Amino acid sequence: MAPIAIQETVDVAPLKKRADAESATEETGEGIRLSARSGTYTKQTSGAAPTYIQANLIILPxxxxxxFRILCRRNPVPCPLLAESAAVGSWDALRSWIPGVEGQKIAANVDLRHDCPRYMVYENGHLKTSHCLNVENEWTEDHVCFVIGCSFSFETALAAAGLMPAHTAQARNVSMYRTSxxxxxxxVFKNSTYxxxxxxxxxxxxxxxxxxTRPYVATHGEPIDWGWEAVTRLGIKDISRPDYGEAPVNADGTNLVQGDGIGDEELVPVFWGxxxxxxxxxxxxxxxxxVFGHAPGYMLVLDVRDWDILQA
Structure with a gap:
């Protein structure tokens, strides 16, 4: 039985810069944010701006x-906290929670109301608006934004190793599931699950x-479980019907089904926080x-690079 790998702390070891830290990429985090801000970038962000860290948002009174800070500290795998609003009501500046990285480096030119391609809005705990382009009208001087690491951030490293995620190859949104x-x-955050x-x-x-993926502690780290047995262990009802994102496919676009391959060649699901x-x-x-946040798969792309957050 594969173990569930859950880290107990959110502490990050000293960071070191990769040798190729100065390599150029076609897209940048700021470029994606500005395009989202203008309404010209509205698609999901898997594969966007390689080496730039992607992030989830949750914005609360x-x-x-x-x-919420305590929730993140107690649950660092699904909620790795990278930054928050520099002050209550601030939508254009961040306070960093990444050791050795200042908020300005995380995202210098940022508008948290506009810079995700799509947002979700909740009112008194219920979904009010889905996949809207911005939340400027909902933002108040009492709101605080939290920036949380996203697993899209390590997909470039997987692709570089010849392990491109199937959803990236097929230009689809990743499959996401409720668990037990x-x-x-x-x-106030009680009775919640991964x-x-x-x-x-x-x-x-x-x-x-x-x-x-293990060094990417700030963006969920290594898988928490894997294999077809993990579907049952995690309490997932039907792997073909994700709760968020799109139905899972293989690299060739065919549906993911159990029994594809034998032994070490078997195709199995691998799950991350x-x-x-x-x-x-x-x-x-x-x-x-x-309360509002990003629409699942439509992330905030930051200025900070993967080598700035990798655990040694």
């Missing part, structure tokens, strides 16, 4: 901010996938007032 794995509670993202790989490649988890926690907490 300030009275819930302390409980409980979160550690924090204040959301996980899934990428299928041949069984022979799982250890390599684990090794590649997912930053949609806090949106689920918000819904279950039935928070008063307006």
């Amino acid at each position: 300030s009275k819930y901010a302390s409980d 794995l409980p979160l550690c509670p924090a204040g 959301i996980v993202s899934m990428r299928p790989y041949r069984r022979r490649d799982v250890e390599k996938v684990r090794d590649i 997912c930053g949609v988890t806090p949106q689920e926690a918000v819904q279950r907490a039935s928070l008063e007032g307006t």
